[in-house]
Amino acid sequence: MDGATQFAVSALINILTSLICITLSWWVLQNVRLDLFLRNPGGIQGKMLQVLLSIVLGHGLAVFFIDYLGWSGMIGQLF
Template identity: 55%
Template sequence: MAIAGIINILLSLVFIALSFWALQAFRFDLFVSNPKGPQSKLLQILLSIVIGHNVASFFADYFGWTQLLRQFF
């Protein structure tokens, strides 16, 4: 259980960092009034956390489902 927790934490951090990197290419200036301001940066950080967490949850669930399939055969 402890190993699974560490793996989930690392997965979340990696995918949050990847989503933050990917959001750098997004044009926030089309949607916010001050794209260089602190509110825009906070929005970008929060979006990267939400996206990264959801992607990490998907991969963690998928890995868990594959482990359950082993018991089927």
Template identity: 50%
Template sequence: METIGVTAVLGIIVSIVCIGVSWYALQVFRFDLFVKKADSGQAKLLQIILSIFIGYGVARFFIDYLGWSLLLRNFF
């Protein structure tokens, strides 16, 4: 039961870190080329949604990779 809690906390931390990193990376992206008003609230909301989407995907990759690598010890 303790392992499930540790896994949950690790998943939350990895997800938040990856979302933060994707937010930081999207700061250099030029949204003004794709949206009418780059300084509007809607453009910021789009940036937040994109950072969550990208960050969650990256976090999911790392969490899955960790899970798969831990399962490898059962192979040998």
């Protein structure tokens, strides 16, 4: 596999990992009682907060998994 193809596959894996992690974060946040902290949790601002929290948490989780995958590949080069 040449460098460009390998780079494209890596980018695709990173995008899919990010989307899966954001979706997982959205699913988890559905169980959080935001009504305890917000005046109108069912309004547009409450939903937007939920979307933004999902993106932030999902991105952080995806970065962890992508870094872990990269570090695991580097360990293989040690031996």
